[in-house]
Amino acid sequence: MTDQTPALRLEGIVKTFPGVRALDGVSLTVMPGEVHALMGENGAGKSTLMKVLGGILAPNEGQIFIEEQPTVMSSPMNAKAKGVVFIHQELSLADELTVAENIFLGELPKKSFGRVDWQRLYDETDAILKTLNVGFAARTRVGDLSIANQQMVEIARALTVEPRAVIFDEPTASLTDAEKVVLFEVIADLQSRGVGVIYISHRMEEIFKITDRISVLRDGQYRGTLNTAETNEEEVTQLMIGRTLDLSRNESTHELGEVALEVRGLSCGGLFEDVSFSVRRGEVVGFYGLVGAGRTEIAETLFGLREPSAGTIHLAGEEVSIHSPADAIKRGISLVPEDRKGQGLILGMNCRDNMTLPQVSDLTAGPFVSDGAEVAIFDQYRDKLDIRTPGWRQLVGNLSGGNQQKIVIGKWLSMRPEVLIVDEPTRGIDVGSKSEIHNLIRELAAQGYAVIVISSEMPEVLHVSDRIVAMFSGRVMREFTAEEVTEDSLIQAISGLTGKTA
Amino acid sequence: MKNETRANLIKQGAIWAFILVELAFFSIAGEFLSVTETAFMDFDNMLLLLKQSAPIGIIALGMTIIMINGNIDLSVGATFALAAIVLLDSMTWPFMQTLGNWAIPLAWLFALATGVVLGAISGLIVWKTGVDAFIVTLGSMLGYRGLVFMYNGEQPTSHLNWTLVDFAEAQFLGLHTATWFLLGAAILLWLLMTRTVHGRNAYAIGNNRDAAVNAGIRVGPHFLWNFMLIGFLAALSAVVFYSESGSVNPNDGMLYELWAITAVVLGGTKLSGGYGSIISTLGGVIAIQLLRKGLGHIGADTETVNLVIGLILIAVLFLDRQLNRKGKEELRT
Structure with a gap:
């Protein structure tokens, strides 16, 4: 050579x-x-x-x-x-x-x-x-x-x-x-x-x-x-x-609270059918499947972006119907979307404005938006999530992928949600920031949030989840706990092979 | 895949279906409400309708290309007026008068060249400055209209040449000269947009400009060509119309840009660019003219006509949106 x-x-x-x-x-x-x-x-x-x-x-x-x-x-x-x-x-x-x-x-x-x-x-x-x-x-x-x-x-x-x-x-x-x-x-x-x-x-x-x-x-x-x-x-x-990385399986467990979100028999046209699962406080539930298995669509339905054709959604034991994202946010559901740049952020706006976007109408001083309150929120979550940016004036479009994702997560945390749905949290994010985001997700669960993680990467799902829901073409194939899941069984489940060969 | 072809056919056929509905409606309503004795679907009436569609129609064809390309041109009405003035005034110049009837093609040439130059100015500015075409042509609309008024103040510019009038009023195979120009331009531009590299690149640029730039397509020159083309078409429209009328008011052509855009949008071309068709625009032009004539036929006055056209435009676009929804599976907005 x-x-x-x-x-x-x-x-x-x-x-x-x-x-x-x-x-x-x-x-x-x-x-x-x-x-x-x-x-x-x-x-x-x-x-x-x-x-x-x-x-x-x-x-x-x-x-x-x-x-x-x-x-x-x-x-x-x-x-x-x-x-x-x-x-x-x-x-x-x-x-x-x-x-x-x-x-x-x-x-x-x-x-x-x-x-x-x-x-x-x-x-x-x-x-x-x-x-x-x-x-x-x-x-x-x-x-x-x-x-x-x-x-x-x-x-x-x-x-x-x-x-x-x-x-x-x-x-x-x-x-x-x-x-x-x-x-x-x-x-x-x-x-x-x-x-x-x-x-x-x-x-x-x-x-x-x-x-x-x-x-x-x-x-x-x-x-x-x-x-x-x-x-x-x-x-x-x-x-x-410049340092080593922890890529192991999730082993830490913490006390689980009561059921925060329960879904029974949820369907939406031909996108997904008869989906049932529940998430408890302090728990991370991973959704794993191939692209097109209907995972993102479930998240969008929970967030009020799609109209379910059947099934019920229960929040803290109470049946709710969610008609719009505004509804969802009010009831404490937040969605960190799959397409960070297209759906999660307004790239031409600065870090602070992106972070306070869902609540800017509450941050007012008289008829005007209160700059101080906005900056305070930004500072709080910048420190909490370790967002590396020269300042709140920086345009979000100029940040790296990991920091952009943290801005989106920070945006929803500042809304104090009960249920946080994270869709492909580390797509296009480098290895170093990836593990930071994984740790962040674990930490959030430890603080009592109910977290749903949708991912196409098996190491990621294995690493962050307490339970894993495997999906195949719009249906839940199987639910695994972190202890019982193996890579083989997971792959079989998402390929639609569960039950017959096992 | 078959479904998609069918959906596409429905999409492109919608404007023609709308025309049929209009024809049926006005024919039936005309039986009861008509102020004249003649039927609405009278052959001569329809021929006249095509002829009357021509001035805005020819401009709308150019607007289709500009909009597919992802731009917009608000200056066409002013270009139309300025080209008309050049056409009529040039025939009164001393050296032109010595040429006899040879002055006519020369006057046409001057008018068309005016259109091309005015279009090129807008195009060059859009290309070289990168300013949005909406702003640039808003400016050139005001500027060109200023030139129109500088030419002859508030006075109309007139010159009647009977050879020209005869030509403009001629009918060949039953169709008026203006109609031939409209149809001819439509066919040529349709070929341009569907068969040539320039046309396909125009679609690509309007659809995804970054992709086009990354693929090495030089966006600017395509913009320039298309602006020159619409300038030419605006002038051609003036040539066709004023050869017959022989007198141009400084306010002529006002709002033509908006009528042209209305026709283009009715024809299904996307405001954001990248999708559209010359033939559908032709349908849009005819649909608007049918509405005007039809409402006149059943006794509505001009104000009502504009109100109805406005409402129908919004209704049609709303309907289009509803038809394109994927039912419950679609994301809410």
Whole structure:
């Protein structure tokens, strides 16, 4: 491997934003046929580095080499033409257009007079979709696809050119296990064609499964490169956050109070059916299942966003009907939604205003909003949740994922809820902040909140829950206590295999 | 997947169904309430309706493209008036008068060029400054209207050329000249939006601008082209209309932008961009003109007509929203 020319080499990349040195002399070498993991906490500079590489940002210093040729990436198109393809973490698709148009966005094949060559477009797209082994056609409207399939469209984009290097930025965030297998096959195929793959992910098990080397960034600085085969999670984590991490099963138990929330036979159209469970004060109930199993929809129904078609909801023993989020909040139910940036926060507003949003109408001094009361609430929860921000004036959009999530959690804690529902609490959050959030959830339960955690990550569910509800296509398959659950039984339950084989 | 194609068909067919309902309603209501003896569905009446749809219709076609692209253009009414003034006034220039009838195509050229230039100004500002098109064209609407008044004060600008009038009043295969222009423009623009790379990119930009930028589509030039196109169409609309009337008031074309937007929205194009169709806009234009004529036919006055159109616009969009809901499974807002 040493005598090969690197597919891609970065040397001494420096990128500064006003007031921040986002990248500080970062160097990275990617060999052809190698899967190179890039790891680091959110805010460590991974995304910035990849934007520099993808031609979206221009570096202040440093040099990019493609096959040892010094290169300047002037635009995303330019980078793609040079064989560097960037697959974005956040879907950047036009959902009114077809799959084919999205895959070839910006480079539709042309005939005379600027006409689109539809025949060629569909043929080439079909060929690409075939290698990806997906169940949709070139003419499907992207908006009609599931999130996971949309992610596959995003990945298909990389295959329109003969790439030298492909950057995957958290590609598995919304993929199911079956789709992950397909993605890993695609990556293996790229690898065998001598393409250098840069793989960004927070999921250790994936990193150790598919990558050859791991490079770690911390605070914009390069911390070193490890050979995947010769290292372990602990070493990588330590490199990333400078300390060790507790990834064990939840063992702490605390006194459980009376039942805070009970759901009997709840259904909502075809989304979920006959769901019954209860949550006690001081208890964390984990909901585990594949994407589309109906977990988020249950949370949305409890929060008054959906109208249940059957079943009852009981709060502290009393039957209630919840018609709107305002209703839910009044009755002490809070929801930390799945899509932090889209549903949980107003990115263009500052930290304080985001945190006090649900109660700002109560924080008044005469006809005006009371600044002092708002700041007091913000300060209280910043200290309580250890939110790292330069001050309340900071725009939420500029915070790292972990801190953003804490703002959302703080927002709901300040409403003093009885039941806190947390949907995918650590999606897109780095390892260090992840365990902080996990500890926070445990702590909240210890303080007497009834907590529901919805997650697609098994280690997370195992780590935080006192009980686990396994769901499969809209139905509760089985309920486990923390003592009896095993990874195997859990996987069987969420695949719909419970009862028959056990 | 089949369901989705069907839903799509219903979506695009809705405006035509609405037109049929209007036709039926006014035909029946006309039997009892009509102020004239002729039936509403009279052939000549319908031909006239198409002709009268043309001025706003041609502008609305351009507005569709602008709105699919994710922008809006409020300056079309003023562009329309300014192009009309250039058309009529240029024919009185001394050197033009020596050209005889050759002055006509030249005058058209001047008017159309005016439209393109005015559109290009708006487009360039939107491109280069990044200011929202709503604000930019609000400014150019006021500015261009100012130019209209500077030209001739409060006085109308007039010039009647009989060759031009003959041309404008001609009928070919039964359809008036203006109708031909409307239909021709509709077909060309439909081809542009569905078959060309420029058209498809316009959809992509309106649908998800970040995605388009990330895919290397140069957003600015597409904006510029589309603004030039709508400027051209506003001028074309003026050319078609004023060739016949021969006199332009400085207030002409006011509110045309809003009527054009109304037609586009009725046709189902999204205000937020990325979705819409030229053909549906044509339906929207005809639906509005039918309403005007139909209400006139059963004896309503202009004020009532506007009130009814306003109410119907809101009702239609409300209905559209209800139809697009997924029943109980949908999230409440």
